[in-house]
Amino acid sequence: MTILVLGGAGYIGSHAVDQFITAGFDVAVVDNLLTGHRKAVHPAARFYEGDIRNKAFMQSVFKKESIEGVIHFAASSLVGESMERPLLYFDNNVYGTLVTLEVMHEYGVKRIVFSSTAATYGEPNETPITENMPASPKNPYGESKRMMENMMRWCDEAYGIRYVALRYFNVAGAKLDHSIGEDHTPETHLVPLLLQTALGQRESFTIFGEDYPTKDGTCVRDYVHVVDLIQAHLKAYDYLVNGGKSDAFNLGSNEGFSVKEMLTAARQITGKEIPVKVGPRRAGDPAVLVASPQKAKTILGWTPEYTTIETIFSSAWSWHQTHPHGYAKEE
Ligand code: UFG
Missing domain, CATH: 3.40.50.720 (NAD(P)-binding Rossmann-like Domain)
Structure with missing residues (x-):
């Protein structure tokens, strides 16, 4: 079957x-x-x-x-x-x-x-x-x-x-042996955009709005x-x-990170400056989305292992470094 x-x-x-x-x-x-x-x-x-x-x-x-x-x-x-x-x-x-x-x-x-x-x-x-x-x-x-x-x-x-x-x-994130990872065209997601900027493939990263009712004014998400x-x-x-x-x-992870916190983590993991601009809000974006994963843990027995933002960034970073053009070279 x-x-x-x-x-x-x-x-x-x-x-x-x-x-x-x-x-x-x-x-x-x-x-x-x-x-x-x-x-x-x-x-x-x-x-x-x-x-x-x-x-x-x-x-x-x-x-x-x-x-x-x-x-x-x-x-x-x-x-x-x-x-x-x-x-x-x-x-x-x-x-x-x-x-x-x-x-x-x-x-x-x-x-x-x-x-x-x-x-x-x-x-x-x-x-x-x-x-x-x-x-x-x-x-x-x-x-x-x-x-x-x-x-x-x-x-x-x-x-x-x-x-x-x-x-x-x-x-x-990406598989830890970086054999598969994230490759979208056009790319719109926060983590790959930050890493492509760190690689020098983009001039800068734009923060979509810093006037949200959150800890630092930028949107909070659960990665x-x-x-x-x-x-x-x-x-x-x-x-x-x-x-x-x-x-x-x-x-989800029950933990929220703002766009600015993600930027700081990306700078730390990559050791790159990552130039930033601030732009207007993106239509349709809620200010905060953080999950309770308790039900999946209790009923499905889900036990996430890679729960730190560092593991997410470091696995994605090694995918981006080894596949700077995604799957393109291989296709
Ligand atoms: N962001 C920026 N600049 C960018 C890209 C994103 O500031 O250049 C911000 C967004 O405004 C948002 C956060 O980074 O606050 C995350 O944005 P993503 O585009 O990476 O992800 P979304 O939160 O919009 O959506 C993702 C998936 C959806 C899913 C959702 C659930 O794409 O499929 O998470 O939270 F539904």
Whole structure:
């Protein structure tokens, strides 16, 4: 039996493929390679290039493979972009998941673990955020993920497809042997942008707003190491195999770092100055997003290992130093 990883050539998906294979699973990957990289996919995985919105293509993969469960990363995931192109998010994320669920139902596949997000909460007044807090997304990206969660809930009710929604906070870092890491074009995420600036690939790093109601006026986020994040997917899959009921879990660290604190840590780890400018706020950005990961720890038995900001930066820094052009040279 095979695990089907949707979006397995992307930053987070490629780490999942790697760890599921290391854990002994047989893995097949679907990716349209719009943002993913063929080179990021573990060579032991069978690869199908195509789009999850293409039902005939998805049916052909389900027909060929004996799929026991789906791990779903195939989605658009940028808050800023979603404010400018909301319909792209409803198409790729919501419609893509609808097709996935239709085909799962057709082929009798009853388990799915998928990437949800902190952005589903919007901006709760209380911190840290727990799973039962009300959902009030501040951007179309968060809204699309919330809709995906709701679709799953009704598919469980009607068809018995059980799901685990993992609500990621800010994922960063790279595999410790720096064989896979983060490579987006264009890059919009804080950690890789700081490191590309440290490498001299960018003139400066722009802080998006320093007038937020936070400790130093810059946005506060909860950073989680990609390797730990994927460990939670293995635990979540195990939980479903053992009969666990459909549920949502936060994946974060309970600790918030401001943009300025991240800048200081990046300067320390790289030993580079990292020139900075201050710009206006970016639309759709909440001031503070910090998770309580207690539920994932208690119910899934998740035990993150790489919990310091230094490990996140040093693993990402060694990926950036060894792959200054990401996967480009290898493709
Ligand atoms: N930031 C800057 N300058 C930049 C880039 C980012 O100041 O050039 C700031 C942002 O304003 C934000 C923080 O750094 O406050 C982190 O920004 P990212 O773009 O790295 O990440 P986001 O918080 O916007 O979003 C990420 C993922 C989402 C996920 C969310 C959950 O991209 O998919 O974390 O917290 F939903």
